[in-house]
Amino acid sequence: MAIPLETDPSLDLTACDREPIHIPGAIQPHGLLLVAEAGPGHAVIAGAGAIEARLATHWQGRPLADLLGQDIQALLHHLPGGLDATSQIVVPGIGESFVATVHRGGTHLLVELEPVAGAPASVSTTLAWLDAVAASFERAADLQTLYDRAAGAFRMLTGFDRVMIYRFLDDDAGQVVAEDRDPSLATFRNHRFPASDIPRQARALYVRNRTRTIPTVDYDPAPLRPAAFDHIDLSDVAVRHVSPIHLQYLRNMGVEASASISIVKDGLLWGLIACHHNSPRVLPPDVRNTAATLASGLARQIRAKEEAAAYRERLTLRADEDHMVPRLNSEEPLRASIIAVKDELRAMLHADGFAMVAGNQIERSGRCPDDNVLAGIARWVRERGGEPLATHELGALFPMARAHETMMSGLLALPLFDEDAILLWLRAETVETIEWAGNPHKSVAVTPGETLTPRTSFASYSETVRGCSQRWTLEQIEAAHRLRRRFHEARQHLQVRTLNREYARALSEKDALLAQKDVLMKEVNHRVQNSLQLVASFLRLQAKTANSPVVADHLAEAQARLAAVALVHRRLYRDDQVESVDLARYVDELIADMRTSLGAEWGRHIKLDLAPVLVPTDRAVNIGLILTELVINATKYAYGGAAGPLAIALEQHGGKLRLIVADDGRGKGDGEGFGSRMMDAMVQRLSGVIEYGDNHPGLRAIMTAPIDEI
Known part of the structure; x- marks a missing residue:
């Protein structure tokens, strides 16, 4: 479980992150x-x-x-x-x-x-029990019901006095989302713990070693002997010695035995099943294995229910959008159409208030502050560049809004294309009371050189958080962007209809001008593509005639990078939303081009598993070039120049994406060439990280980056 510390705020708590808990000796x-x-x-x-x-x-x-x-x-x-x-x-x-x-x-x-404490349960009995519990997980109507059933199932399996489902939040803080306990114990349900409670190296061990048990906190550690071997890495050893700070924390809490089972979803630590007992208790290896298997099933059910909830929300938003769009295509001006559906627009995104600020005209629906406040927010949005904005903590970005937090702590601002108008969705303050297991802000006097010790009080401490609203979901923000495009299309349609009526005799000329513009755009794209193809052909010719294999390889790599840029350029002229790109579609098309350049043998070995992720176009360019470098490195080093299996996956986790390129080859590359240095620079530009791991066999490269620019 967590290890909250009571210390002076000036102390460096990152020392916990540097404790070598994997080498306890x-x-x-x-x-x-x-x-x-x-x-x-x-x-x-x-x-x-x-x-x-x-x-x-x-x-x-x-x-x-x-x-x-x-x-x-x-x-x-x-x-x-x-x-x-x-x-x-x-x-x-x-x-x-x-x-x-x-x-x-x-x-x-x-x-x-x-x-061995006793005869383990038979395989058939264990499988039957796991099947029954998995069926109950599947029947859970929502995530909270799933968490509650999981807490009960793990307590039944382990026999501990208290079992908690502990989830890591977006800011890496933890929260107890479900609990099953002995009625005589006080509850920790919904209590939170700061992110610093579980150090980074401990989280890494939770992913690597999915179960951990402490049969009793009052023990004398058995050292490795001879002493020369006390440096051995015991990361995978279940009986390794536990950090003394954590043992003291459990004693202060009145816990005599504990166990932890990791909940790992999509390779990331989602949370823990934390077990506490008021007397010594052993968790046998067979029970730990069953618990780890059940935790894997729980992670899959969590993912399935999260995806189902997001899908239902998208369907609801699409239905609301389809209901409003026909009213936007009427003969009245766009602003009048928006005013006519302002109540529906507010309800669609679950906002408490909605306003349209167009010059000196302000139209509102629901709970909104005064007109001068709304006009000030609209000016602030324009000063920021006029880009769409979504925040659940407006006061942190716009201090003047703090005086009106009860009405507008959350804001989704949408400047319209070709209109001097801004749409504002407002959400009122949601006063949240966070329960902590003890006061997280309480400090104790610690003299220089004194060892940090865990706190001794676990009384429930309530903290009220103000100035924040309910968060806007990714689906709601995506729906707002679609509305922006629909408004733009509605305005264009209205303009076309108006021009058709007012300039009937000039219709042929206007159609000719529009056609000429379209031809010009296509010609520009055609010329750019021709130029890129010409450069690519020149590189291909130079590669064939190069006397040096190294030069030929460099020219081939340059050709692949050029293909990635050319593909994005084609998408810019083909899609209606040039500011963003469906990354899955882009990667699919990019790999299709690379299959052609790499040859049929490589083409048959490349496998894709792509989740749809909408990213800004400029970030898609960098991601495409990073993918190109990773594929080039795999083709050069994984199989000694021969073709072999290559798996490419794209995943989304909250506000982040993961691009994975894995091979079954030799598991290394030089990492020192121009392409690798360029790739590292592009990863930094994305505010991302790239990690390399053993694919057993081969190399697994994982690039993680925010979907939007930080």
Whole structure:
């Protein structure tokens, strides 16, 4: 669970982020740990715990196979590719039996042994129970019902006094969204914890090692021996020693035992199932495995219900939009049409107030401040460049609005094309009371050199947050952009109809001018495309005649980058929304072009999994060039120049997107060429990050960036 600290605000709390919790140098004493050489013989060279009393009197230097009674080579041979641990095996000890799990740990094999408390449930019984719980998850009507059912299911599985579903919010703070507990315990439901409570390295371990258990907080850690081995990375070891700060935190909380199961959605840490018990309690390995499997099913159900809710919202917005559009295509001016549907526009986006500011004319619907305030907001929006704006905390951007927060803490502003008018959707202040497990702002005196300690008070502390409204959803913002285009189209249609009536005798001339303009635009696009194709052909010719393979490769890379730019240019003249691009469609077309340039053999090996993401056009250009570089690197280094499997995926997570390029090849590239340096610069321009990981086998490159510019 979280580790809130009570400290002076001047202290550097990032020290928690630097604690090497993956190298504790010790384990919890309920288990044992053997460290063996990875080479032939697998001699045991180090260990931790009461090995002499519980497993074997003489163990150091002996082959691992003798201690475990297993053919280690056969065991490792059957280890599934890409996994770090073998299936659990039963090992007899001195007066007890252990469940052993073998991990690969760099140049060593790590074997953790946990005592078998009793006969585990049969496979058929476990599968039947998991199937029943999964069915109840599927039948949940909404996310809150799903969370509540999950808390009950995990408490039934683990037997802990308290089980909480702990979700990470957009700002990385955490909130207990569901809880199942012993009635005698106080509730933590809906309580929040700041983002600093769980350090970055701890979150990384939660993704890597999905379960963790502390049978008792009052234990003396068993150090690795000999001492020279206390630096070994124990990230994958379930019995590793826990941070002393966290143990003291649990003692202060009155918790004697705890367990955590990670909820990982789309490769990211969504939240935790946090379990607390008021007396020592062991969570056996078979139960942990069942819990991890159930957590994976829970993550899939969360994703399915989130997507279903977003889809239903899109359908509702589309229906409201289709209901209003015919009224916009009437014979009356656009402003009059908007005034006629102002109530519907307000209700469509669930706003408390709506206003249209057009010069000195102000029309309103619902709860709105005075006209001079609305006019001031419209001037401020124009001064910002006249771009659409959505915020749930207007006072932070426009201080003058703080005096009217009760009416307009949230704002969605939409300047209209070709109109001196701005549409304003307003949302009233939503006073939110946040429950904290203790006062997060309380400080204690800490003298220089004193060790940070966890707080001792967990009394519920309420904090009232003002000046914020309900957030605008991505679907609502997208609907507002569509309305803007519809208004623009309605105005154009009205102008055309008016001109047709007023200048009937000039209709032929006007049609000719419009046709000429269209031809001119097409000609401009045609000439640009011809120029780009000419440069591409020149590069291709130079590549064929180049005497140096290095020069030929550079020319081929330049040709691929040119193709990415050419594709975006074609989209600018083809789409009606030039400021944004459907990134999935763009990537699909870009890869289609690259299939042609790379050849049929590569074309058959490239697989796409693309989610629709609407991004600004300038960001799409950079993303296209980054994708081009990643594909070029894969074709050059992954398979030694030969063709091989290449998977490309595009995902959206809230306000961020992830572009993934994965191969099954050698798993590395030089990373020092011009293309790599250019790609790093483009990633920084997107305010994003790019990470490389082992694809087991091959290389997995993940570029994460905000959808909109920060």
